[in-house]
Amino acid sequence: MVNTAIDTPYLVADGVSKRFGDTVVLDLLTIGVGRGEFVSLLGPSGCGKTTLLRLVAGLLKSDSGRIELGGRVISDLPPHRRNVGVVFQNYALFPHLNVFENIAFGLRARGAAESQVAETVSRFLALVKLSDYADRPATTLSGGQQQRVAVARALATHPDILLLDEPFSALDRQLREGMQIELRALLRELGITAIFVTHDQEEALVMSDRIAVMHKGAIEQFDTPQAIHGSPSSRFVLDFMGSSVTMEGKVTGTADGLCMVETADGFLRVSGGFIRGADVVVATRPEHIRLVAEPANRPDANTLEVSLTDHIFFGARTVAHLKTRSGGKLKADVAAGDIAAARAQDRLYAEWRVDETMVFPAETGR
């Protein structure tokens, strides 16, 4: 699905820019989303993700660029002629209407016959398991139920694309996880193309076919969740996609197709085409680090001598806080039993595989 998605994009934003006053919110952004694809726009607040969503919905007008949906140019159409569905952050359900009337709103606005309205609304009520709530005032439902009404309302008009603006942010954690899986299953079943705005990287990983990580009005990386998490294209994506361990160093040479990087605590091996003398940042994820008593000195692994400074219990895992000889700080996800073993050692080494080692050019001003 992903491959055909890239070949024939269903939604295209081409060179879209938007500024508010002097602030450039989107800077010549281009993105293509395939038919039936679930794409997340992920980034910190102010990265332009919501602005992009609102441009697609027609709730904002772009300063330049073009937006196409299903082969027609929609960038100059008013929102009511774009045939999109939007789920807003706090649902924006009509407080003066009941659940049925909320879902029926779009159909009635388009002049659908009442018999067809009743048929469509009951189908969507059943789909989101709210058939018993049709007569309730929409805003008296619980957060999770309101969210389902909002999804049903957005889908009832058979939109060409569903746009979701942080729809889970008002729900508590337990409910959120359930809703994520439910929504994903529903959209898969209906084959709906969806764009999902979130600042929660875990949410994006769970739900998306592809994730566009956004930073300062541009797309930093656009790829599958696995690729975004496993091989981030930039230091920003690395930092944003969960916790990481980083060490600064300088490339001193190459051996066996690998670069040698000299850091304050010794040499590390990385794969990548850096020139000798380049300043780089070497990184890995805490879950890749193992604690060992003896350095293996294998060519496919990096090893640093460390000491244990603290450990924090998270239930399923324990995070060991480590210090290198030069005072650099590392974190490692370990099993609870490993902490006792690590404490018993005189010398302790942190070890991780070269193919789980990432390297980025050192950036100035970071």
Place this chain on the structure above:
Amino acid sequence: MTAQRTTRDRTWLLAVPGVGFLFAAYAVPLALLLLVSFKFPETFTLSAYQHFFADSYNWHVIWNTVRAALLTTGFCLLLGYPAAFALAWSRGAVQILFLICLILPLSVGIVVKAFAWTIVLRTDGVLNQALVGLGILGQPMRLIFTEAGLIFGAVNVFIPFMILPIYSVVRLMDSRLVEAAQTMGATPLYVFRRVVLPLTLPGVIAGIAFVFSMSLAMYVVPTLLVGERYMTLSRQIARSYLYLRDEQLGSTVAVVLLVFSLAVIVSSQWLAGRTRGAP
């Protein structure tokens, strides 16, 4: 739970000072005054009302009063409804400016305003000179001492009481409701009819109730702007007491006016309750 319940049950105590004041300063004197209309000479009778409603002139006065109140309310709504949105949706300095424009005229007494309008409205006044100068009128039109002049003044006095309640509901309305409706395919007109209007209706009803009941009872504006030519219920009450020295006629007219006002307030409360509790 029990403690909460008790606290809540006692909240009515908060109303005691205010209600007590209104009772002593308003309800008791008014009741004494109004009872006069039923007491002729010593026993309860409705003869004063029979006389009042038998006189076609009084029907003319009632019609004048209601007509002026309806026109005033209508123009206040027409001008005030969009203005309330401008006030609610503006930001920063512009909003402060709007609020000043709305509140400041309230601090200028009606008498001062009424004399200011006469300068504008009189036959050689600014408005007439402008209309003639622009060639819209061939010769100066009589504006003062007419119904048009009365409505002009009354709208000016009462429009803040239309804008403020509407403003307060518009401010609370989530603007994303409009956006949601648009994205679902609703045209701007449909959004207005099915979302904006229903959600602002409580404010509209409150504004209508305020302006209508106040313009029904207005006395200073018609007295200063129209004079003897346009008799209203309020002016007839004053005339009965002050010139005719007929207390019974005065209190009879006052009861008629009170019944009209009560009808407006009760029906608007009922309407507001219905729109709020719509199933």
